Amino acid sequence: MIFISDTISLDDDEVEMSAIRSQGAGGQNVNKVSSAIHLRFDINTSSLSDFHKQRLLESKDSRITKDGVLIIKAQQFRTQEKNKLDAFQRLQQFIIDATHINKARRPTKPSKNARRKRVEQKKQRSQTKALRGKVDF
Template sequence: MIFISNQVQLGDWEVEMSAVRAQGAGGQNVNKVSSAIHLRFDINASSLPPFYKERLLALRDSRITSDGVIVIKAQQYRTQEMNREDAINRLREMILAAGVVQKKRRPTRPTRSSQVKRVDGKVKRGQTKQLRGKVDL
């Protein structure tokens, strides 16, 4: 079981993980050992609540395919277990981030006193600059 929150959990059958060879530097270890993890999670076929599904499918993320499958490749660590844990944590963070609802911004206006202070500051600054001009004798 993968716990997203108190109310949301994912079954192990919903997440497909396969071990692949990592890319990049690492020498003989990278060439021999399949330590990277390729995680696939089908949003539409999952047991997530509809709210999470809609939010995830609406994301403009390169890790989400056009079919609605999240693909995460974890290859940061040397061991397969740590990469598996990293991939699951990244999936969990992605689902949690999709569930966050932004608070609607309520437009505000500056107070009268702050407007007066701003204009006074501008006038004072303008007077200072005016004093820098040429002096007529």
């Protein structure tokens, strides 16, 4: 069982993981050991609610295929266990970020006192700059 939040959890069989060889420099360790993790999560067949599925599919992330499969490749660490943990954390964070709803902003206006202070500061700054001019005798 993979716990995303207090109310959201996924079964282990919903996430498909395979170990692959990492890319990039690293010598023998990279060339011989399959330490990178390729995580595949099918959004459409998951046990998430329809609202969560819709929010995930609507996100403009390049890791989501046309079929609705989220692919995460974790190869930051040297060991397979750390890469597995990293992949799960990235999946968890992706689901949390995609399903988070921001509170609507209520537009406000500056107070009368704030507007008055702003105008006074502008006048004072203007006066300071005016005094920098040439002095006539």
